[in-house]
Every structure is written in C-alpha cells, then in structure tokens.
Amino acid sequence: MSKRRVFDIDFTPDTAAVPAGTVPEAPAEKPAVSRRGPMATAISENADALRTRAEAEEKIRAENDRLAHEFVRLKKLGLMVDRIPIGRIGATKLIRDRREGRDPDLDELKASIKSIGLSNPIRVEENEDGSYELIQGYRRLRAYLELLRETEDEAYEHIPAGLVAKGDTLQSLYRRMVDENLVRRDISFAEMAQLALRYAEDEGTRAKTLEDAVNDLYASAGRQKKIYIRHFAQVLKAVGDALKYPEAIPRALGLELKKRLEADAMNAQVLRDALARVQPSTEEAELEVLRSFVEGKRKNAPRSPAAPRPGVAKTTLRCTVPAGTVRCQARDGKIEMAMERDFSGIDRHKLEDAIAAFFAALEDDG
Incomplete structure (x- = not known):
C-alpha cells in the first residue's frame, strides 16, 4: 500500500485578507540600496554645484553685456549724466565759438543756476586718463567756475555733464557744439564766422577752404544763413584783428561792410586807420566808425557828446x-x-x- 504525499499550503495574512473578486494592490518597492561610496557621492554633488554656478555666471554675463550695450547707446545719445569735477574738464580740443571777455548774459545764467540749478547739463568726452574734454556748454562751465570762485561753495565743484561716447570724429564734435548754439539763436554772425575761419585753419579738420568750413560746421543752417556767415568771415579776414566788438555788428551793417571792402582793396586799410585813429572804447562807438566808413565819411577823432555828429549838416x-x-x-x-x-x-x-x-x-x- 503506497503512502500519500501531503503538501502544506501557507497563505500569507495579506493574501488571505483580500476578498474574492478583487485585485490586490502591488506591494511597495523596496528602496534600492546605494552602492556608491562617499567619494563618488562627493564628486557628483560637486559637479551639480559647478553646473549650477556656471549657469548663474552665464546669466550674469548676458545681463552685463546687455547693460554695457545700453550704456554705450545712451552715451552716444548724450543721455548718460553724471556730476564730474570741474577741475578735470579741459576746453582745448575744440576752438570755441564764443569770444573771450565779459559776457553780458553770464550774470543772468549764474543767477538761474543759483536759483534752480543747471537744467541743461554740459556735454563732455572722457579721455583715457580719466579727464574730460568739453564738447558743449562753454558758458555753463564758465558760470560754474565763477560761482565757485565767488561763493567758495563746494556744490559748484561738480557740474552735471552728459557723457559723450568716445570715437566721434572731430567734425562731428564741432557739429555738436555748433548745432546747440544755432538752436538757441544767441550767437552772432561774427562769432560763427570767426569759428569758420579757425576751423578752416585747423589741420585736424578736413576743411581746405572757408566754404568747406561753413558747409561742414553749419550743415543744418539754411542757404541764406551760410551766405551771411561767409560774408562776415570775409570782413573779419580783412579787418577782424582791428575790431574790439565784432559780435555787436548787426547783419545789415556786416553785409554793407563786405560790399565796401570788396569794392576797393585799399578800403580795408582805410577802415583800419579809422579804427586806430578813433580807438573806440564801447560797442556803440565802434559801430559808429563802421557806419561812417560804409557811408564814405571820414572820422578824424572822437567828438564830445555835445558836438554835432559828422555828416548830419x-x-x-x-x-x-x-x-x-x-x-x-x-x-x-x-x-x-x-x-x-x-x-x-x-x-x-x-x-x-x-x-x-x-x-x-x-x-x-x-
């Protein structure tokens, strides 16, 4: 008689607890046991840190590049403004279109600066050594220098200035200076003509003749205005060094002077002699000599105010x-x-x- 084999079936408690007709939930996976050592873990963490740092640096470089390009763009437009020491500003690169001497409107400008500050910053170009070269704002700079000397107030040691990007041509810098004064309309024909003469003489410019100089400097001016500037330049070329107040000459008188000087080559010496003989000490006295010359009169000596004017009788x-x-x-x-x-x-x-x-x-x- 053979023996029966008996098999024991062991039901786990979880399996036994599942009711019939239902799907048992999958057992949770056991966490994998890391087999990396301490050195490998440290290397991995260091690589992650370096990657994060490189990404941050790339973002910073991109932002710096964007800001640098924006800074250059604003400088080209003259919109970057800073307060810079007036002692570090030079005014020798460009020949100024303002005559030296007392400016009758400078006191007005100084009073305005003391009252409300400088509303229109000067324009400067930065040099390699950290100094600056004045491009626009000669009168404003003079006003600050005088206010500092008169008041000794430290507030006038620094002046608001727009920083012009380096690299502009000399012609472009002259145009910046000239165009500002043309817009303000407070510069005389004689001053514009004097600048044109000096610009033509400057070896650093491309102008070879007076006409080239006028066309370069006053490109934005109308045709008739350029003609007037050339006429005044011819007057100054003939007798400019004998005049004390050329900026006071009205346009009409300047044109008449040009015609009279052009009519006879000897007339320039005649006018020089008349100015030397009278030696006018005021604008009006000098204008009287010029008017007399235009009318063909001779003015031998200054007369007292009570004396009758020559040519009236x-x-x-x-x-x-x-x-x-x-x-x-x-x-x-x-x-x-x-x-x-x-x-x-x-x-x-x-x-x-x-x-x-x-x-x-x-x-x-x-």
Missing part, C-alpha cells in the same frame, strides 16, 4: 544847365549829383576831364 540845391536840371547834395566827405541822363555812355576820359575841371573850379579863389 548838408547842403541841397538844384542847378539848371543846358543839359537839364541837376539835383545836388553836398555833405562832409561826399557830394552827389543826379539828373535825367545816362552817364554810362560818356567816354571815360571826358568824364575825368569834367571831374578835374569841377574840382579845379572849387579850388579857384577867383
């Missing part, structure tokens, strides 16, 4: 001759005769004989 008459009626006007240094006749058709030698006879008759005591 005159003699006017009409004279009947076989050819018709002559209207004549005589004054100091000038005589005019007019009648209905074309004198341009008369032979030149005949006119010379007539003029000689006329003056001979005036000198004849008989």
Whole structure:
C-alpha cells in the first residue's frame, strides 16, 4: 500500500485578507540600496554645484553685456549724466565759438543756476586718463567756475555733464557744439564766422577752404544763413584783428561792410586807420566808425557828446544847365549829383576831364 504525499499550503495574512473578486494592490518597492561610496557621492554633488554656478555666471554675463550695450547707446545719445569735477574738464580740443571777455548774459545764467540749478547739463568726452574734454556748454562751465570762485561753495565743484561716447570724429564734435548754439539763436554772425575761419585753419579738420568750413560746421543752417556767415568771415579776414566788438555788428551793417571792402582793396586799410585813429572804447562807438566808413565819411577823432555828429549838416540845391536840371547834395566827405541822363555812355576820359575841371573850379579863389 503506497503512502500519500501531503503538501502544506501557507497563505500569507495579506493574501488571505483580500476578498474574492478583487485585485490586490502591488506591494511597495523596496528602496534600492546605494552602492556608491562617499567619494563618488562627493564628486557628483560637486559637479551639480559647478553646473549650477556656471549657469548663474552665464546669466550674469548676458545681463552685463546687455547693460554695457545700453550704456554705450545712451552715451552716444548724450543721455548718460553724471556730476564730474570741474577741475578735470579741459576746453582745448575744440576752438570755441564764443569770444573771450565779459559776457553780458553770464550774470543772468549764474543767477538761474543759483536759483534752480543747471537744467541743461554740459556735454563732455572722457579721455583715457580719466579727464574730460568739453564738447558743449562753454558758458555753463564758465558760470560754474565763477560761482565757485565767488561763493567758495563746494556744490559748484561738480557740474552735471552728459557723457559723450568716445570715437566721434572731430567734425562731428564741432557739429555738436555748433548745432546747440544755432538752436538757441544767441550767437552772432561774427562769432560763427570767426569759428569758420579757425576751423578752416585747423589741420585736424578736413576743411581746405572757408566754404568747406561753413558747409561742414553749419550743415543744418539754411542757404541764406551760410551766405551771411561767409560774408562776415570775409570782413573779419580783412579787418577782424582791428575790431574790439565784432559780435555787436548787426547783419545789415556786416553785409554793407563786405560790399565796401570788396569794392576797393585799399578800403580795408582805410577802415583800419579809422579804427586806430578813433580807438573806440564801447560797442556803440565802434559801430559808429563802421557806419561812417560804409557811408564814405571820414572820422578824424572822437567828438564830445555835445558836438554835432559828422555828416548830419548838408547842403541841397538844384542847378539848371543846358543839359537839364541837376539835383545836388553836398555833405562832409561826399557830394552827389543826379539828373535825367545816362552817364554810362560818356567816354571815360571826358568824364575825368569834367571831374578835374569841377574840382579845379572849387579850388579857384577867383
């Protein structure tokens, strides 16, 4: 008789507890046991830290590049403003379009700065050594220097300045200076003409002639204004060093001076002699000499205010001759005769004989 084999079935408590017809939940996975040693763990953590740091540095570099480009862009536009020491600002790179000497409007500017501050910063270009070169704002810089000297207030040791990006051409820097004054319209034709003359003489510019200089500097000015500047430049070239107050010359008088000087090469010396003889000490006195020159008068010496002005007294008459009626006007240094006749058709030698006879008759005591 054979033996029966008996098998024991062991039901775990979890399996036995699951009701029939249901799906048992999957048993939770046991956490994998790390087999890396302390050195491997340290290397992995260090690599993660280096990667995080590299990403942060890349973001910082990108932001710095963006800010640097924005800084350069704003500098080119002259929008970067800082307060810089006035002692580190030079004004020698550009020939200024302002004459040295007392500016009658400077006191007004100083009073405005003391009251409300400087509303329009100067413009400077930074040099390699940390100093600055003035581009725009000569009068504003002068006002600050005078206020510092007069008040000894430390507030005037630094001046608001727009930082202009380096690399602009000399012509571009001149244009920046000139265009600001053209907009403000407080610069005289003589000052603009003087700058054009000096610009043409400057070997660092590309201008070879006066016309080149005017076209370069005043490119934004109208055609007629450029013509006026050239006319004033011709006057200054002829007698500029003999004038004390050229900036006071009105436009109309300047154009008349140009015509008179151009009419005869000797007229420049005549005007120089007149200015040297009178030695005017005021703007009005100098303008009077210039007006007298334009009108063809001779001004021998300054007269007292009570003395009659030269050229005011005159003699006017009409004279009947076989050819018709002559209207004549005589004054100091000038005589005019007019009648209905074309004198341009008369032979030149005949006119010379007539003029000689006329003056001979005036000198004849008989």
